[in-house]
Amino acid sequence: MKILATYNIKGGVGKTAAAVNLSWMAASEGYPTLVWDLDPQGAASFYFRIKPKLKGGSKGLIKGKHELDVLIKGTDFENLDLLPADFSYRHLDLLLDDQKKPTRQLGKLLKPLETDYDYIILDCPPSISLVSEAVFQAADALLVPMIPTTLSLRTLQQLLRFQKQKELESLRIMPFFSMVDRRKKLHQQIVDELPKQYFNVLETEIPYSSDVEQMGLHRAPLGSYVTKSRSKIAYDSLWQEIHQRLQGF
Amino acid sequence: MPNGFVGVKPRVSGNAIFAKSQTNVTNVTCHYYLNDETDPIEALHSFRDLGQLQIGLPIMVERVFFDSFDWRLYQDGGMLVQEQEHGRTRSKWLRLTDNQLMGMLMAKVPRFPRDLPEGPMRQRLVPLLEMRALLPLVKMKSQVYRAAVLDKQLKTVLRLSVELGCVHGNGNSITGTLPPRFNLEPVKGYIKPVLKAQTVLEHVLRLEPAVPLLDEALSIIGRRAGDYTGKIKVDLSPELPAGEAVRRILLNLLETLERNLEGARADYDSEFLHDFRVAVRRTRSLFSQVKGVLPADALNRFRPGFKWLGQITGSTRDLDVYLLKLPVYREALPNSMQDDLDPLKDYLERHQKIEQRQLAKLLDSARFKHLCHDWRMFLEKDLDYLSWSDKASKPILNIANRQIWKTYKQVLREGEAINVNSAAEALHELRITCKKLRYLMEFFQTLYPEGKIRALIKALKLLQDNLGDFQDLEVQADALRGFGHQMKSDEADLPGEVFMAMGVLIDNLHQGQQAERQKFADRFASFARPKNRKLCSELFNLRGR
Structure with a gap:
C-alpha cells in the first residue's frame, strides 16, 4: 500500500482535482484505491456525490471509536472508495494535539487498511499545521500542485525547509505544475526554469482548462465522462509518471 | 472428471448476518433465484420506491472461474473470475461470501500468480498458491440486466442485476442453463438500501436465496468446489x-x-x-x-x-x-x-x-x-x-493396531540407537521407518479419535521434516555436483562463475545439513516424549489396554 497526499500550503491550486482524477486513474487500472477527504470544505466528497459527514465526527475517528473501515463509502466507480470529509475536521488539529504522538495518528489509523487498498490518496486542506505534519508522517509521497507563480515557488521552498527541519527524509516530495496557462509569459518562464533547480518536479503539467472547472457540474472524475480532453490526457500521463516513480522505492 | 471423495460444503449465502456495524455489509444474502417466467426488466422495476432507478441496456458477460487444482483460493474464502464485457477483459479476485473485491487485474488471469504485476494482489496470492497454477474451472456466458439505485445526489447506493446464464463447455457448446438469478451488489457504506431491497425480494417478490454463482456453475458440470485434496481420508469402521x-x-x-x-x-x-x-x-x-x-x-x-x-x-x-x-x-x-x-x-x-x-x-x-x-x-x-x-x-482395527504399534516401536528403537557418532545411514533408515508409520496412521486415521491421531501425526511430521531435510540437503548437494559435471561436458564454453556459485551453494547445503543433524536429538526427544508414548500405547497397543 502506498499513501499519497495532494498537498499545498496554498489553496485553490488544484489539489482536489488532482486527488479525484488520479485516484480514478489508479482504480481504473485495477488498483483498489481510497481517497480520504481531509478538507473540512469537503470538495472531494462533493465531486463523488457523497455527503461530507462522518458518524461520530472527527472525534469518533481520532479517539478510535470507529474503525476507519466502517466509515468508508463506495463511490460510483469500481475499486474506488472514499472516506468522506466532515465539517468537524476544522478542529482536527486540536484533537490530534490531545493525543500522544499526534503526528503518528493518521498513519496508525490507516494501518489496518493495508491489505484492502493499493493506494490511499489523502486530499489535504491548505495550510501548514499539525494535520499536515501528521500527513507528512503517514505519506510515502506528497504530490504538490503548483500554479507557476513566484508565490508558489516560495511556498515550495517553505515546504522543503519544513521537511528538513522535521527530518522527514523518507517523504518524497513530487511537485507538479497545475493550472498552467502557456500563453502567460511568467508561467512559461517558471515551468521551464524550476525543474533545473529542483530535480524532483514531475514532467507532466496540468493545463488551465474549463474541463477541470466543469468537474463541479458533472460531480465526477474527468475520465469517467470524457474520453478526449487535454486535461484528462494530462492527468493520465501525470498518473503514469507518479506510478513509475513509486515503483522505484 | 469423476466426483471427488472429500469436499467442502458449498457455502450457501442463505443466512444474512450483519457483522461489525450497521453501516457496512460484510455477509449478506445477495443472490436469489428469479422465477423463470418473470420478466427481468419488470423485476428491476419492483425497486423503484428505493430511489431513482437507472436501468441500463442488457449486456453479454463472459466469465471464466479460476482456481488451483486443490482449490486454494476457495479454501481461503475467495474466487478468481475473468470477465469479458464489451470486449474488455478484467480479472477479479472476490470474497466468496459477499463478492467484495479483493483485487483486480485489467487483463486475463495469468498461469501463475508470480506472473501478476507487482502489488498487494500478487503479494497475497503468491504465498497462497505457491507453485500451483491457476486453471480454468468453468466458463459461462450471461445476459445481464443491470440497474442502479440512486440517492438524491444521484449517487449510486445499490446495484441490482438479473442474470440469465449458461455454462459453456470446450468450444462454445452450451452444457447447461442456470436458473435466472437476481443479484444485489451492495455499495460499501450504504446498508439501508440493501435492507430495503431485501424486503422487496423476500416479501414482495418472494424469491429464494441462491447458492453462489460459482457453486451453481460447477454443479452443472458435475463438480463441487473443494472436490480435490491431496490428503487421504477414507471412512472406516473398526469392525470392517x-x-x-x-x-x-x-x-x-x-x-x-x-x-x-x-x-x-x-x-x-x-x-x-x-x-x-x-x-x-x-x-x-x-x-x-x-x-x-x-x-x-x-x-x-x-x-x-x-x-x-x-x-x-x-x-x-x-x-x-x-x-x-x-x-x-x-x-x-x-x-x-x-x-x-x-x-x-x-x-x-x-x-x-x-x-x-x-x-x-x-x-x-x-x-x-x-x-x-x-x-x-x-x-x-x-x-x-x-x-x-x-x-x-x-476386523481392520486389529490389523491397523498391530501394524502401527509394531512400526512405532521400530521408530523408537531406531531413534534411540542414534547418537552423535551415528552414521548418516542410521538417520536415513529412521526416515524410511517414520514414513511407513506416517502412511499407516493416515490410512487408518478414521479408526481413532480425531484429535488424538492428529496430534500424533503432527508430532511425527516435525520429526520427519528434520530427517527429510537432513537427507534432502545431502541429495541436493550430490545432485548439484552431478549437474555441474554434466553441464561442463555438455557445454564447454560456460562461464566459470556458474561453477563457483554452485560450489558456494553446495557448501551452503552441507552447512544446512549439519544444522539439521544438530536439531535431531531434540526433535526425536520431543516425538518420543512420555505424553506421546502414552498416547500411542493407548491408541494402538492391544496388550497394553
Whole structure:
C-alpha cells in the first residue's frame, strides 16, 4: 500500500482535482484505491456525490471509536472508495494535539487498511499545521500542485525547509505544475526554469482548462465522462509518471 | 472428471448476518433465484420506491472461474473470475461470501500468480498458491440486466442485476442453463438500501436465496468446489473386514492418481506429478505394510507395475524439485553471485522439458493404461475377501493396531540407537521407518479419535521434516555436483562463475545439513516424549489396554 497526499500550503491550486482524477486513474487500472477527504470544505466528497459527514465526527475517528473501515463509502466507480470529509475536521488539529504522538495518528489509523487498498490518496486542506505534519508522517509521497507563480515557488521552498527541519527524509516530495496557462509569459518562464533547480518536479503539467472547472457540474472524475480532453490526457500521463516513480522505492 | 471423495460444503449465502456495524455489509444474502417466467426488466422495476432507478441496456458477460487444482483460493474464502464485457477483459479476485473485491487485474488471469504485476494482489496470492497454477474451472456466458439505485445526489447506493446464464463447455457448446438469478451488489457504506431491497425480494417478490454463482456453475458440470485434496481420508469402521478397508484405501489412492494424470502429463504445474507420485508411493507402502491381507497373486501381479510408475516419474520430479528450489538457492547466495546461477536454471529447464516429454509418452503407453484398468478391475470386481487370505476377513482395527504399534516401536528403537557418532545411514533408515508409520496412521486415521491421531501425526511430521531435510540437503548437494559435471561436458564454453556459485551453494547445503543433524536429538526427544508414548500405547497397543 502506498499513501499519497495532494498537498499545498496554498489553496485553490488544484489539489482536489488532482486527488479525484488520479485516484480514478489508479482504480481504473485495477488498483483498489481510497481517497480520504481531509478538507473540512469537503470538495472531494462533493465531486463523488457523497455527503461530507462522518458518524461520530472527527472525534469518533481520532479517539478510535470507529474503525476507519466502517466509515468508508463506495463511490460510483469500481475499486474506488472514499472516506468522506466532515465539517468537524476544522478542529482536527486540536484533537490530534490531545493525543500522544499526534503526528503518528493518521498513519496508525490507516494501518489496518493495508491489505484492502493499493493506494490511499489523502486530499489535504491548505495550510501548514499539525494535520499536515501528521500527513507528512503517514505519506510515502506528497504530490504538490503548483500554479507557476513566484508565490508558489516560495511556498515550495517553505515546504522543503519544513521537511528538513522535521527530518522527514523518507517523504518524497513530487511537485507538479497545475493550472498552467502557456500563453502567460511568467508561467512559461517558471515551468521551464524550476525543474533545473529542483530535480524532483514531475514532467507532466496540468493545463488551465474549463474541463477541470466543469468537474463541479458533472460531480465526477474527468475520465469517467470524457474520453478526449487535454486535461484528462494530462492527468493520465501525470498518473503514469507518479506510478513509475513509486515503483522505484 | 469423476466426483471427488472429500469436499467442502458449498457455502450457501442463505443466512444474512450483519457483522461489525450497521453501516457496512460484510455477509449478506445477495443472490436469489428469479422465477423463470418473470420478466427481468419488470423485476428491476419492483425497486423503484428505493430511489431513482437507472436501468441500463442488457449486456453479454463472459466469465471464466479460476482456481488451483486443490482449490486454494476457495479454501481461503475467495474466487478468481475473468470477465469479458464489451470486449474488455478484467480479472477479479472476490470474497466468496459477499463478492467484495479483493483485487483486480485489467487483463486475463495469468498461469501463475508470480506472473501478476507487482502489488498487494500478487503479494497475497503468491504465498497462497505457491507453485500451483491457476486453471480454468468453468466458463459461462450471461445476459445481464443491470440497474442502479440512486440517492438524491444521484449517487449510486445499490446495484441490482438479473442474470440469465449458461455454462459453456470446450468450444462454445452450451452444457447447461442456470436458473435466472437476481443479484444485489451492495455499495460499501450504504446498508439501508440493501435492507430495503431485501424486503422487496423476500416479501414482495418472494424469491429464494441462491447458492453462489460459482457453486451453481460447477454443479452443472458435475463438480463441487473443494472436490480435490491431496490428503487421504477414507471412512472406516473398526469392525470392517480388513480386505474391504484395504480395498477402499487403494481405490481412493487410484482415484487420486487418475485425477492427477492429465495435469501430470501436460505439466500444468509440478504438484500434479507430485500428488501422482505420492499416490503411487502410498499404494506401494500399503502393499508391503498389509502384506497378509491382499492375495499373493494380486501382489505379484501389480507390484512391478507400481514400482515402474515410481521409476518413470522420478527424474522429472527431481528436476521439478530443483527448479522449485532455485529461488531459495539464489537467495542464499551473495547478491553479486545470484545471476551466476542462470546457466543452471537453463540447464534444469531444458532437461525438465526432455524428461517431461518422455514421461508424457510413458503415461500414454498401453502398459500404463492396462495397469490402471486392471488394477481398478481387481479392486472393484474381486470382492470375495475370504478367498484373499485369512487376514482379509479380520476386523481392520486389529490389523491397523498391530501394524502401527509394531512400526512405532521400530521408530523408537531406531531413534534411540542414534547418537552423535551415528552414521548418516542410521538417520536415513529412521526416515524410511517414520514414513511407513506416517502412511499407516493416515490410512487408518478414521479408526481413532480425531484429535488424538492428529496430534500424533503432527508430532511425527516435525520429526520427519528434520530427517527429510537432513537427507534432502545431502541429495541436493550430490545432485548439484552431478549437474555441474554434466553441464561442463555438455557445454564447454560456460562461464566459470556458474561453477563457483554452485560450489558456494553446495557448501551452503552441507552447512544446512549439519544444522539439521544438530536439531535431531531434540526433535526425536520431543516425538518420543512420555505424553506421546502414552498416547500411542493407548491408541494402538492391544496388550497394553
